[in-house]
Amino acid sequence: MNHVMKICLGAALSLVTLVPVAQAEDFKLSNNQRIACSRGLAPGKLNTATCKSYAYIFNVKTSEYFRCQVTLALTRDNKEVINVQSDGSCAKKPRIFDTDSNYSFDATETEPPNTNSFFGTGGYAVWASDNTARKVRGCIIITSGLGSDISKCLDMKFE
Incomplete structure (x- = not known):
């Protein structure tokens, strides 16, 4: 009886270790990472450069x-680096399609603030397609500046 318990425990452990591997294969990194850097002058001839990069992890x-x-901020004077700070995290976003299937995905960020941008940075577009059917959805997400994102997704028509 003890031998049977060991076999069942071994089978259960091997099954538990296989489940995360299968789930990890469901996630893919998008092909469209971006980096944007800005720099500024501070009092006392200090230079600060801040770089941000975005990436998307998608469950296919x-x-x-x-x-x-991920963000990196570097402060230096004319002779040396005085301070380096970095930060980063991932925020979970809602599903693009309601049902499970086999999907492809890509995303892009808005351009850095300039005279043509109304809202500045904080917006992005995502595209997802169903690999098993002719189904594509495009979404634009813009930070409203009021604490919430405005999101609109549309299904593409094939004419």
Whole structure:
């Protein structure tokens, strides 16, 4: 009886270790990472450069995705680097499609602030397609500046 318990426990452990591997294969990194840097002058002839980069991790089965951001800020004077700070995290976003399937995904960020941008940075577009059917959805997400994102997704028509 003890031998049977060991076999069952071994089988259960091997099954538990296989489940995360299968789930990890469902996630893909988007092909469209961007980096944007800005720099500024501070009192005392200090220079500060701040760089941000975004990437998207997409679940090809559920169409759920994560928006990830990493930031590096570097402060220096004319002779040396005085301070380096970095930060980063991923935020879970809702599903693009309601049902599970086999999806492809890509995303892009808005341009840095300039005279043509109304809202500045904080917006992005995502595209997802169903690999098993002719189904494509495009979404634009813009930060309203009031604490919430405005999101609109449309299904593409094939004419």
